[in-house]
Amino acid sequence: xxxxxxxxxxxxxxxxxxxxxxxxxxxxxxxxxxxxxxxxxxxxxxxxxxxxxxxxxxxxxxxxxxxxxxxxxxxxxxxxxxxxxxxxxxxxxxxxxxxxxxxxxxxxxxxxxxxxxxxxxxxx
Numbered sequence: 001x002x003x004x005x006x007x008x009x010x011x012x013x014x015x016x017x018x019x020x021x022x023x024x025x026x027x028x029x030x031x032x033x034x035x036x037x038x039x040x041x042x043x044x045x046x047x048x049x050x051x052x053x054x055x056x057x058x059x060x061x062x063x064x065x066x067x068x069x070x071x072x073x074x075x076x077x078x079x080x081x082x083x084x085x086x087x088x089x090x091x092x093x094x095x096x097x098x099x100x101x102x103x104x105x106x107x108x109x110x111x112x113x114x115x116x117x118x119x120x121x122x123x124x
Contacts, residue, residue: 050084052077 059073 050080052080 053076056073056076059069060077063070063073
């Protein structure tokens with residue numbers, strides 16, 4: 001009887017370990033999802049400022065350069081190009097508060113306290 005209880009206790013211990021492991025994986029996956037959503041918002045904002053609308057492309061290609069509307073298409077294109085040329089707009093800056101680090105990863109936590117992070121893209 002005692003051996004059955006010891007075996008049962010060992011099985012419960014193994015199950016408990018498995019549950020903890022799954023919880024840690026779930027937390028890590030949720031963290032990665034939050035980081036990806038933050039990155040997605042920033043990328044969408046950037047892309048909305050640099051993407052050339054199909055109407056603009058068609059307008060430039062199909063409109064005579066002598067027409068006034070052609071100039072408006074060029075002005076729109078120039079605005080997009082000027083935005084894309086600015087290094088601050090092209091580089092996606094990561095701040096410690098933008099990227100959540102895994103609380104079980106001591107190296108990232110120590111770097112976060114110092115205002116630095118290991119490559120944040122690794123957690124994406």
